[in-house]
Amino acid sequence: MTGTTTVSAAEEAPSTLSGRIAAWVSALRYEDLPGDVVERTRLLVLDQLGLQLRGATLPNVRPVLSLADAQPGKAAATLAHSGAATTVSQAVWVNGTLGHSAEYDDAHPLAWHTNSAVVPAALALAEREGASGRDLITAVVAGIQVMGLLGAATPKMLGLGWHGSKVLGVFGAAAAAGAVLGLTPAQLADAFGIAGSDAGGTMEYDRSGGEVKRLHAGSASRSGVEAAELAGLGFTGPATLFEGPRGLLRLFGGGGDAAALDAVWDRWLVRDTIVRFYPSVATNHAPLDAIRHLRAEHGIAAGDLARIRVGLVDFAVGHGAAITRPTDAISAQFSLAFSVGLQFVTGGNAPADYFDAGRRADPEILAVGDLVEPYPMPIPEGDPIFSTRVDIELKDGTAYGAYQAGFRGHPSRPAGDADIREKFRENVDGLIAPERADALAAAVDRLETLETVAPLTGLLGVDGLRDNGTGRQDA
Structure with missing residues (x-):
């Protein structure tokens, strides 16, 4: 082909928006995180795990669990509903879907719903890679930050009918995955470019129903993880995925507003996360x-x-x-x-x-x-x-x-430590034994001290649905 040139994100990373964001994620270290950001992130992880366990019991996502059980894979990461191990891709798809299944997960003024896409991606890869609790916290912060930055630049998304959790979630999951995998800035920029092809998700469900919305978190998480892994193996994506003429800002943001991204660049956006206390929009x-x-x-x-x-x-x-x-x-x-x-x-x-x-x-x-x-x-x-x-x-x-003005759980009326812990307890009540609930909460509380996340993932799974040792789950 003459007159055109195919340029990968790896070649153009330093001068593009994806390169700029990728450089920030790659440079982020646990030691950079303020104490309140660490504490907030731990509580958000606890909230998300409680929601995944509650989601495992809901009728609307039963087809997802049935499909996952029918397609077992190489044991690498834990499924929240059964406690069984499967591939990372399968685990993040299931766990993300469970986390969003009750319309009870977090919300964000800029980033829509972050943790049901970001936490499953970070946790599954951390489990497979033997990463530490500090690595997990850092990855979750990175994923939320990326979703918030891109959400700030695409304020017209809702009016255009796109579900920001799915559109932005692929990039949040890719950022979290890239942080765990230790991708270079160029590789992570490629991951964003790859993930962009899986961005999407219409909001017609809020007019005529359909449970497909629950999949948006899980499918975003899976797409982001796979994009990061492909980039690590040398696969490439478009360098100008965000700002290009056929990129995210124009297609999903009606042109976008890059200046709005700059306005929040220096804020820790995890602080703005909304904890929901009603299972409603x-x-x-x-x-x-x-x-x-x-x-x-x-x-x-x-x-x-x-x-x-x-x-x-x-x-x-x-x-x-x-x-x-x-x-x-x-x-x-x-x-x-x-x-x-x-x-x-x-x-x-x-x-x-x-x-x-x-x-x-x-x-x-x-x-x-x-x-x-x-x-x-x-x-x-x-x-x-x-x-x-x-x-x-x-x-x-x-x-x-x-x-x-605002509501309980919104940053204007922030949820306290006790509020989030009570919500977690209510979500897992009757699903897991009280002593296991105590142990799960305790593992999250000391997350930054864990050399691996195994003490956390080993506690997942709803009682009565745990692996019976044969590779199949008891009903």
Whole structure:
């Protein structure tokens, strides 16, 4: 072919955006991490492991577990659902899917959902490679940072209908994998270029349902890991994958905003991670918090209600607040109306209720949901976009209202150590023995002292689903 030149990321790495990011990841060391960043990362790992174990019991991802069990591979990394070992690619695909299966994992103002893509990639490779707990922490920080940087540069992604967890997750997983594998900057830049071909994932599920969203974390994690391993073996990718005319910023970001990336470059973006305390899309959390407080303060019952007006940031109104009749778990978790109805009728928002078809058809829950009127409102300057105004009118004419900036678990109202540990305990309760839950939490607490992650991965697997020694899992 004449007039064109094929250039690999390895050749152009220093002068491209992928090269710049790759150089930062490759240079990152555990000793560079502030103490609060280490502590936060440990807690996020604990949260993610609890979610993976809970996810192993959910009906929506059972086909994923069945497929994995039917395709065993070389023992290299641990499956969270069974405790059995399989290939790294299989483990990250399964564990990432489990971690995102309950719509209960972390969220991020820039990076969408990070840990269900990044933690499985870092942990599986650390297990196979015999890497230390410090290596694992560093890799997780790197993966979250990369997702956040790229998310800052692609603010139009949601409006274009792309799921940022999948689009950005391949690069976060590649960064985490590259950190564990010790890739050079040029190799890691190639890994980004390779991973870019697996970036994607539409958000049509938030309009018409479908459990495919759960796969986005696992498939992103697998793609990122495989891209890093291929780059380490000499495979190449496009140098200008991010900023090029057919690259990430233009295709997924409507042109992108590289200046926004520069604005957050020097921040530890793991600090901005949101811990979710409702198994629902993040845009629903502030309204659910506000309603919970109003219910408790004024003793409001479902039968008292006449109208519930909920002000939200404009994009949230179409992101899930428009769903009033959920047809499956994912549409229930996106539905503000269903979540509000569930809280009034049951007193809470238990994860299991979103997977219960009876709850989704409950006329009392749906009747409350029909009273919910979402509307776009301007968010006061300086307040999080996840803020809300809730006004409740009762049948007797009484009215109550509240404005809430952010929600519990958001950086504006950060989750504490005790909050995250309690969530972990609730997720694993009844799934693993209390003493194993204690040991798992203790292993995470001393993660930076572990020479390998084996003491951690050896504790994974739901009781009753652990490997029976024959290579098959007991049901």
